[in-house]
Amino acid sequence: MTRRVVAQGTFDLIHPGHVHYLSEAAAMGDELHVIVARRENVTHKEPPVLPDRQRRDVVDALGVVTEAHLGHREDIFVPIERIDPDLIVLGHDQHHDADGIRDALAARGIECEVERASARDPRYAGELLSTGRIVERILDARADE
Numbered sequence: 016m017t018r019r020v021v022a023q024g025t026f027d028l029i030h031p032g033h034v035h036y037l038s039e040a041a042a043m044g045d046e047l048h049v050i051v052a053r054r055e056n057v058t059h060k061e062p063p064v065l066p067d068r069q070r071r072d073v074v075d076a077l078g079v080v081t082e083a084h085l086g087h088r089e090d091i092f093v094p095i096e097r098i099d100p101d102l103i104v105l106g107h108d109q110h111h112d113a114d115g116i117r118d119a120l121a122a123r124g125i126e127c128e129v130e131r132a133s134a135r136d137p138r139y140a141g142e143l144l145s146t147g148r149i150v151e152r153i154l155d156a157r158a159d160e
């Protein structure tokens with residue numbers, strides 16, 4: 016039987032940290048579906064620079080990704096019900112609480128495991144594994160010109 020895995024995030028300005036997370040999630044099953052957060056739902060940090068569809072299309076083009084889906088505007092469990100995954104992999108630093116998600120899945124009668132991915136640290140000087148820090152570096156570099 017096909018084991019479907021879901022990963023999710025904002026994915027503005029793709030970097031090797033994203034590639035690490037998505038590769039690890041893909042290796043946990045046969046199909047990797049990625050839910051790309053809607054701009055209006057990214058409330059815990061600066062909003063993404065790039066539009067929803069552009070972020071979805073770039074993630075969708077990655078070799079480890081079976082399909083990227085734009086998230087629902089109001090209810091994050093609507094895409095989950097449609098994709099019907101066997102496993103949801105949370106990012107290493109995502110603010111979502113794994114037990115809270117397990118409870119919400121159980122309340123909706125969705126049978127699905129929840130695990131957390133590992134972090135990937137920089138491997139050489141200057142490598143940036145954070146969209147927020149890439150934006151900061153651009154702003155600093157431009158301000159110095």
Ligand SMILES: Cc1cc2nc3c(=O)[nH]c(=O)nc-3n(C[C@H](O)[C@H](O)[C@H](O)COP(=O)(O)O)c2cc1C
Pocket residue numbers: 023024025026050051052053054056057058085086087088090091092093094095103105106109110111116
């Ligand atoms: C199980 C799960 C399902 C999600 N589904 C949606 C969704 O349907 N729509 C959406 O806009 N965001 C969705 N999200 C993404 C969250 O909104 C997202 O974690 C956050 O806004 C982006 O933050 P991050 O890039 O720091 O992880 C989902 C997150 C989780 C954990």
Ligand SMILES: Nc1ncnc2c1ncn2[C@@H]1O[C@H](COP(=O)(O)OP(=O)(O)OP(=O)(O)O)[C@@H](O)[C@H]1O
Pocket residue numbers: 023024025026027031032033035036060105106107108109132133134135136144145146147148
């Ligand atoms: N260095 C990394 N190692 C492993 N996973 C990562 C890394 N960077 C990001 N991710 C994961 O990729 C997913 C999407 O990340 P997100 O779009 O929030 O990017 P980000 O670069 O972490 O953002 P920001 O630094 O602006 O908060 C999240 O689940 C996050 O945990």
